[in-house]
Amino acid sequence: MLFDRIVRPSLYRLAYHDPEVAHERTVALLGRLGSAVAAVAPLYRTDDPVTVLGMRFPHRVGLAAGMDKNGRALAAWPALGFGFVEVGTVTRHPQPGNPKPRLFSLPASDAVLNRMGFNNDGAAALAERLATDGKPPVPLGISIGKSKVTPLAEAVEDYRWSLRILHPYADYFAINVSSPNTPGLRALQDRTALAELLAELRATGAELGGDTPLLVKVAPDLTDHALAELLEVCLDHGVAGIIATNTTLARTGVDPAEAALATEAGGLSGRPLTPRSVEVVRFVHEQTGGRLPIIGVGGILGPDDARRMLDAGASLVQLYTGFALHGPGLVRRVSRGIAGRPC
Template sequence: MLFDKIARPAMYRLAYHDPEVVHERTVRLLGRVAPALGPVSRVYRTDDPVTVLGLRFPNRVGLAAGMDKNGLALKAWPALGFGFVEVGTVTRHAQPGNPKPRLFSLPGSDGVINRMGFNNDGAEALARRLAAHGKPGVPLGISIGKSKVTPLDEAVEDYRFSLRALHPYADYFAINVSSPNTPGLRALQDKAALAELLAELGRTSAELGGSTPLLVKVAPDLTEEALAELVEVCLGHGVAGIIATNTTLSREGIAPADAHLAAEIGGLSGRPLAARSLEVVKFVHECTEGKLPIIGVGGILGPDDARRMLDAGASLVQLYTGFALHGPGLVRRVSRGIAGRPC
């Protein structure tokens, strides 16, 4: 595990000063070296094809939204073993996100706290990049969210704009109504608000051809009652699947060594989120009687975590924090560890 032994310690010595700098430099570097990564793909790639959402995935391990918001390194991710890539979250309007510092590594907990706030170049900029440079060669999901400057009562049109701008390029859309870092966003998970949003996005998708799956990304902090209502709305509006889960506002599971960071505002991801994400995946699977495909994400740091997600009802899994902390070797270990399991 060269990354864990050499690269990670060096990167995270810098990360204690500004982990966001490490993130940005890594993504930009991967974008530049992507054409030379062909030989690397033979090391990391796992062939375990499955069909989910009507799409053919070369394996079941994807890159979660947030790592490559602006699609700067799209051709690199498949070479590092990912079977699909989700970019974003992207918003209608370009925005800088929340004030820095806004990203905190919790090495003792295998976790991260972030309050990035959907910093991105905007939907039109991502569309131009995809038009100029093409897609990654594996299924591409695009996560769309509400711009911070857009009032909540105008959120529907914000999402519709991004859906229209990016429709030619997405293999699926993730409707992000669950980030804790945009004020008021999680109110869109409420039954009436979500029903309105999904109805309008469904109509817009139909106008554009209607074949691109729409998935809803849910928060881990919902009560079972609220989650059941959300699932009911999703089923009623023809949503193609659920992504479970986003980051959490809970601070359970933070190690004593990281306790000084627990008061930082933002969403917690990584190992402390694993148990709750698994609970949500299982609840959604049981609530829908297996009718909705689920992408399980949250605290996957090894093959056992991924196997538990699949056993709970997930069809696919995504990595973010584990990959950021442990590198591409984790992608290989997870994808090979779950290869051949029933979908």
């Protein structure tokens, strides 16, 4: 197949070459081959429609934020089998992110460690691309975050600016307050800061004449008490759902052979994150009585992982590290493996 012949050699040498170079080349190639990749879409498509967040999804498996920050390959992702796509995280100001190296593959652990730091072309550039190229034929989520140059005290306006300019294009917004790679960002998960941010974003959405769902992406490293407080704020301010979880600062589950590499700063994703992500999804579901739809993400490397997410209370799931390490066949296996399960 086209992907296996052309794209796979670039993407799946992560264990042996510079992971970030492989990632960038792959997204660029998918962007150029968008229409050609779309021609093989029937080979990957799974039909298992569900309604979540007030919108119809062709099935429950989506692409997580981080893979295509700038929306360069929007035609390709649905063709590779994804039922929805989340781009970003984008920020108000374009920024290069943290110094390199900042992306590390841990193949023995089935994991990736990153400290990218929201490297992206900026919200305006993404809006321009969407205006020119159009949206994908599946629901589009846009993850927004705080610019590194913006003081924490001015974070609300940073998020509002990005929401305004991207509002015409998003089917939902993911509010990223949980990345470990932007200094101070996780402080926005605290009760007072989060309440102010969500109140202003809801008001901004109303001013724009729409009610685009807002989802909050949470860290797996929160205590139960802190997470319960966050959920209370989300319910009080009309948040539409939760994305659980972002990457973790913990290093539990890393293969001993990769322990030295795992001492690098940054957030860990992949297999070591699986148990905690499922645990957080279950806590969110139980704490809210199922009132907040959950997108489960973190350590989904096969259908069994996705089933555990759904059993814990997730309505949708997202792939990132599993897809990066194992290819588009994972999308098909997972989507077909959970097809027909109650929503």
